[in-house]
Amino acid sequence: MMRACFDAAIDHLRTRLAPGEVFTAWFQGENSDFVRMNQGKVRQPGSVSQRTLSVDLIRDQRHASGTVGVSGDATVDRQRMDALMETLRAALPHVPDDPFLLYNQSSETTELAGKDALPDAAEVTARVLDRARGLDFVGIYAAGRVYRGFGSSFGQRSWFERASFHLDFSLHLRADKAVKCGYAGETWSDDDFTMRLQTALVDLEVIGRPPKTVEPGTYRVYLAPAAVAEILNVLSWNGFGLKSHRTKQTVFLKMLTGDARLDERVSLVENTKESTGPAFGSAGFLKPPQVELIKDGKYVGCLCSPRSAKEYGVPTNGARDDEMPQALDFAPGDVPAEEATARLDTGIFVNHLHYLNYSDRPAGRITGMTRFATLWVENGRVVAPLNVMRFDETIYRMLGENLLGLTRERDFILDNDTYYQRSTGCAWVPGALVRDMRFTL
Amino acid sequence: MLDIIARRLESVLPRASDCVYCAARVVEERSERIAVRQDVVQPVAVDHDMGAMITIMHGGGYGYAATSDLSEAGLRAAVDRARGWAAKTAPRAIDYGSIVMPHPRGAYRTPVSKRWDGVSLGDKIGLLSGYSRRLKGHADIVDWEASLWHIEQTTLLATNGGGRVMQEIAFVAPRMSVTANRGVETQTRSLGMFDHSQQGGLEVLDRARLSHWCEVLPVEVMQLLTAPNCPTGPRDLVLMPDQMMLQIHESIGHPLELDRILGDERNYAGTSFVTLDMFGAYQYGSSLLNVAFDPSRSEQQASYAFDDDGVPAEKTYVIRGGVLERPLGSVFSQARAKLEGTANARATSWNRPPIDRMANLNVEPGDSSFDAIVGGVEKGIVMTTNCSWSIDDSRNKFQFGCEKAQLIENGKLGAVVKNANYRGVSATFWRSLSAVGDASTMEVLGTPFCGKGEPNQVVHVGHASPVCRFDRVDVFGGE
Numbered sequence: 001m002m003r004a005c006f007d008a009a010i011d012h013l014r015t016r017l018a019p020g021e022v023f024t025a026w027f028q029g030e031n032s033d034f035v036r037m038n039q040g041k042v043r044q045p046g047s048v049s050q051r052t053l054s055v056d057l058i059r060d061q062r063h064a065s066g067t068v069g070v071s072g073d074a075t076v077d078r079q080r081m082d083a084l085m086e087t088l089r090a091a092l093p094h095v096p097d098d099p100f101l102l103y104n105q106s107s108e109t110t111e112l113a114g115k116d117a118l119p120d121a122a123e124v125t126a127r128v129l130d131r132a133r134g135l136d137f138v139g140i141y142a143a144g145r146v147y148r149g150f151g152s153s154f155g156q157r158s159w160f161e162r163a164s165f166h167l168d169f170s171l172h173l174r175a176d177k178a179v180k181c182g183y184a185g186e187t188w189s190d191d192d193f194t195m196r197l198q199t200a201l202v203d204l205e206v207i208g209r210p211p212k213t214v215e216p217g218t219y220r221v222y223l224a225p226a227a228v229a230e231i232l233n234v235l236s237w238n239g240f241g242l243k244s245h246r247t248k249q250t251v252f253l254k255m256l257t258g259d260a261r262l263d264e265r266v267s268l269v270e271n272t273k274e275s276t277g278p279a280f281g282s283a284g285f286l287k288p289p290q291v292e293l294i295k296d297g298k299y300v301g302c303l304c305s306p307r308s309a310k311e312y313g314v315p316t317n318g319a320r321d322d323e324m325p326q327a328l329d330f331a332p333g334d335v336p337a338e339e340a341t342a343r344l345d346t347g348i349f350v351n352h353l354h355y356l357n358y359s360d361r362p363a364g365r366i367t368g369m370t371r372f373a374t375l376w377v378e379n380g381r382v383v384a385p386l387n388v389m390r391f392d393e394t395i396y397r398m399l400g401e402n403l404l405g406l407t408r409e410r411d412f413i414l415d416n417d418t419y420y421q422r423s424t425g426c427a428w429v430p431g432a433l434v435r436d437m438r439f440t441l
Numbered sequence: 442m443l444d445i446i447a448r449r450l451e452s453v454l455p456r457a458s459d460c461v462y463c464a465a466r467v468v469e470e471r472s473e474r475i476a477v478r479q480d481v482v483q484p485v486a487v488d489h490d491m492g493a494m495i496t497i498m499h500g501g502g503y504g505y506a507a508t509s510d511l512s513e514a515g516l517r518a519a520v521d522r523a524r525g526w527a528a529k530t531a532p533r534a535i536d537y538g539s540i541v542m543p544h545p546r547g548a549y550r551t552p553v554s555k556r557w558d559g560v561s562l563g564d565k566i567g568l569l570s571g572y573s574r575r576l577k578g579h580a581d582i583v584d585w586e587a588s589l590w591h592i593e594q595t596t597l598l599a600t601n602g603g604g605r606v607m608q609e610i611a612f613v614a615p616r617m618s619v620t621a622n623r624g625v626e627t628q629t630r631s632l633g634m635f636d637h638s639q640q641g642g643l644e645v646l647d648r649a650r651l652s653h654w655c656e657v658l659p660v661e662v663m664q665l666l667t668a669p670n671c672p673t674g675p676r677d678l679v680l681m682p683d684q685m686m687l688q689i690h691e692s693i694g695h696p697l698e699l700d701r702i703l704g705d706e707r708n709y710a711g712t713s714f715v716t717l718d719m720f721g722a723y724q725y726g727s728s729l730l731n732v733a734f735d736p737s738r739s740e741q742q743a744s745y746a747f748d749d750d751g752v753p754a755e756k757t758y759v760i761r762g763g764v765l766e767r768p769l770g771s772v773f774s775q776a777r778a779k780l781e782g783t784a785n786a787r788a789t790s791w792n793r794p795p796i797d798r799m800a801n802l803n804v805e806p807g808d809s810s811f812d813a814i815v816g817g818v819e820k821g822i823v824m825t826t827n828c829s830w831s832i833d834d835s836r837n838k839f840q841f842g843c844e845k846a847q848l849i850e851n852g853k854l855g856a857v858v859k860n861a862n863y864r865g866v867s868a869t870f871w872r873s874l875s876a877v878g879d880a881s882t883m884e885v886l887g888t889p890f891c892g893k894g895e896p897n898q899v900v901h902v903g904h905a906s907p908v909c910r911f912d913r914v915d916v917f918g919g920e
C-alpha cells in the first residue's frame with residue numbers, strides 16, 4: 001500500500017511538470033501501534049497511519065519546496081499534489097536563484113524492504129503486563145512498519161521499509177526511585193523480554209535500599225552505555241555538521257581552532273553500513289558506508305548535507321539538512337563490562353543521564369542530571385541508590401584527560417524518538433570509566 | 442473540505458447507544474517557512490497536512506486510531522480500529538468507565554488584523570533580506586539569519602453525543618540570530634527559539650519590534666565576544682521576561698502537570714516533586730507569586746476556547762499569593778486524581794492523543810518598575826534570553842543559561858558578562874521571589890517546541906511575564 005502510494009505519487013508528479021522544470025520528492029510513512037502504560041495498566045493504546053510527500057520543484061537555480069499529507073485515496077492525493085505543484089510554481093518567480101541548491105540527478109534505483117515478523121501489539125502488551133503483574137510498570141510499546149522513499153524526475157527511485165518495535169519501560173518503587181530498561185528489535189521474543197524484566201527486578205532490589213546523598217564535588221564514575229548515549233545525543237546538536245564547524249558553533253570548536261583533543265581511545269564513525277535506517281537522504285544522495293568523525297581523539301571529518309556541500313565547496317556525504325548523525329558508532333575499549341563495578345571501585349555508577357544541555361558550548365561543557373538507578377559503589381560493591389545529582393563537566397575532561405577506559409562490550413541502541421514520526425536512527429555505545437567528574441548540585 | 446468530512450463523520454461515528462463515547466478530531470494545518478541566512482534566501486517551504494484522530498471509550502476501555510485517509514471508508518476503518526483497541530485492552534486499562542466526556546458546541550478563531558497572505562512572498566523575502574543585511578554588523582559576525590514561520594491550524598471536534606467545535610488558530614513566528622567568533626570564542630544573540638511567536642497575522646511582527654532587534658543583536662553579540670565570564674557566587678538575580686518564560690515553563694508548568702503527578706510521564710519526561718496532597722496548602726513561592734492558566738489572552742500562542750477533549754477553557758489561577766491552588770490537569774486526570782484542574786488536554790496534531798499540557802501559563806504583574814527592581818539590588822545580575830535549560834526528572838534541581846547578562850552593583854547596571862548560568866531548586870527558588878515587575882515590564886512570549894509524551898509530541902505554549910527578581914541565587918560563568 002505504502003509503496004504503491006509512493007510510486008503513484010512519483011508517476012503523477014512526472015506528468016505535472018512544465019517545460020524546464022524538474023523535481024525531487026521525499027516520502028515518509030508509517031503504520032504504528034503505540035501502547036502507553038502506567039502503574040501496570042494500559043493508559044493510552046492506539047494506532048497511527050500517516051504518510052507525507054515532500055516535493056522540491058526546481059527550475060534552473062530557483063526552487064521551492066512543500067509537503068502534503070498523502071491519504072491513500074488516489075483521487076484526493078492527485079488533487080493535493082496538483083495544488084502543491086501550483087503553489088510551488090507560483091512561488092518560483094518570487095525567489096532568487098539559490099546558489100547552494102544541490103540535488104542528485106542520477107536515475108539509480110535502490111530498494112531495501114525488511115521482513116515483517118511483529119506479533120499483534122495488543123497481545124504483546126497483554127503478555128508484558130501479565131508478566132509485570134504487581135509491579136509499578138510504566139512505559140510504551142511502539143511497533144510497526146516505517147517507510148522512506150526518494151524519487152525524482154530523473155528517474156531515481158530509492159525505497160526503504162522496515163518493521164521494528166521498542167518497549168521502553170521502567171519499574172518504580174517510590175518517587176523518582178526506579179529502574180529503566182529497553183528492549184527493541186525486529187523480532188519480539190517473550191523470553192528476551194522476561195530476561196530483561198528479571199534483570200530489572202534484581203536492580204530494583206538495590207533501589208529499595210536507603211538512598212545516599214553525596215555533596216557536590218568530583219567523583220569517580222562509571223557511565224553505562226545509555227548514559228554515554230545521552231552525552232552523544234547532546235554532542236549531536238550541531239556538533240558533527242560541517243555548517244556548525246564553518247560557522248564556529250560546534251561544541252568541538254576547541255578541537256578545530258585550538259589544541260584541545262579527546263582521549264586517543266575515542267573514535268566516532270557515522271556507520272550507515274550497519275544502520276537501521278535508509279542509506280539515502282531527502283535530496284537523493286546515497287550515503288557512504290562510513291564517515292569518520294573523530295579518530296583517535298582528533299577531529300577528522302564532518303557530516304555534510306548537500307546544501308553545505310555547495311556552500312562550502314566540498315563533496316556531500318548525504319547527511320540530513322540538520323547534519324545530525326543517524327548511526328553513531330563509538331569504538332569499544334578493552335574494559336570487560338562485567339568488571340565495570342569492580343574497576344569503578346568507589347564512586348558513582350550512572351545508568352542513565354537526563355536533560356543534558358550546554359553550560360559553555362565553545363568550551364565543550366555540558367550539564368545534566370543523573371536518573372534511574374544511579375548507584376553509590378564502595379570497594380567494587382553496590383551500596384545504595386544515589387539521590388539525583390547534577391553534573392557540569394567538559395567533554396575534554398570526561399572523554400579526554402579523565403577518561404580511564406571504555407568497555408569492550410557495547411550496547412546497540414535503537415533510537416526511541418517518536419516526535420512527529422518513529423525514528424530510524426541507532427547507535428553503538430560503550431560504557432566509560434571516568435575520574436574526577438564534577439557534580440555541582 | 443472540513444464540511445465534507447463533518448458530513449461523513451455523521452454517518453461514521455457510532456451512536457451513543459452503541460458506544461459510550463466516540464470523538465473525531467480532524468486537523469488541517471497549513472504552514473509556510475521563509476528564511477534568509479547570510480543574505481541568501483533559504484528554500485521556501487509550504488506544507489499542508491490533514492488527518493483525523495478517532496477516540497473511543499467503551500466497556501471500560503479506551504482506544505484511538507489516527508489516519509490520513511479521510512474517505513468514509515478510511516474513517517470507518519479508524520473507528521473500528523479504535524473500538525478494537527478499547528475492547529482488547531479494557532481488562533488491563535486504567536478505569537475509563539468513570540470518566541464523563543463533554544459534547545460541546547462552539548467555535549474559536551484567532552483575531553487577525555493583517556493577513557499573512559496580504560503581503561506577497563516576494564515582499565516577505567524582501568523584508569527578511571533587509572533584516573539579514575542589517576544583522577551582519579561586524580567582520581567577526583560569522584553567521585546570521587532572519588526567518589518567519591506561519592501556521593494556520595483548523596480543528597474540528599465532533600462527538601457522538603452531538604458535540605461540534607471548530608477552532609481556527611493562526612500563528613506567526615519570527616526569529617533572528619547572529620553569531621560572532623574570534624578564535625575559540627563564539628557568542629550568539631537571538632530572539633530565542635521563536636520566543637516572540639504569537640497568534641495573529643503580520644501584526645505579530647510589529648509587536649516583536651524586529652527592526653529594533655536588527656540594531657541591538659549585532660551590537661550585543663560583539664559586546665559578549667570581549668566580555669568577561671559571569672562571576673561565580675550568590676547574587677540577586679533579575680530575570681527578563683524572555684528568561685522568566687523558561688523559568689515558569691520548567692519549574693512551575695511541568696511540575697504542575699497532573700499527568701506527571703499521576704505517573705504517566707515517569708518513563709519519559711519525568712515525575713514531579715509536587716504531590717496531590719500539596720494542592721490548597723503548599724507555599725510554592727513568596728506571597729508575590731500569582732500564576733494563571735490563561736487561554737483567553739488572544740495574542741498568546743496557546744489561546745483557545747476548548748481544549749482537545751472539548752472542555753471549555755477559561756482563565757484559572759494555579760498559584761495565588763504564593764499558595765498552590767490547583768494542578769494543570771485535564772478531564773481525564775481530574776477524574777483520576779479527584780481534583781479540579783484546567784482545560785489543558787492538548788495534542789500536537791491529528792496523529793497524537795491529547796495529554797495534559799501547559800497552554801498559556803503566566804505570571805501576573807506586580808507593582809515594581811524595572812528601575813525599582815534594579816535599584817533595590819546591592820550586588821546582582823540581570824539575565825536575558827535563554828540558551829540552555831536542564832532540570833531533573835522531578836522538576837526540582839535546575840540549571841539555566843542565558844545569552845546575555847549584566848551585573849548590578851549598588852543599584853546600578855554595570856558590566857556585560859558572558860556565559861551566564863544559574864542554578865537552584867524549584868521547591869525553594871520561587872520563595873526567594875522578592876520583586877515582581879509592573880505591567881510596563883510585561884512581555885507576551887512562548888515557544889512552539891514544548892516536548893513531552895509517549896509517543897512524543899510538541900505543542901505551542903505561551904508564557905507572559907513581567908521582570909522578576911530573586912534573592913541570593915548561585916550564578917556562574919563558563920570555563
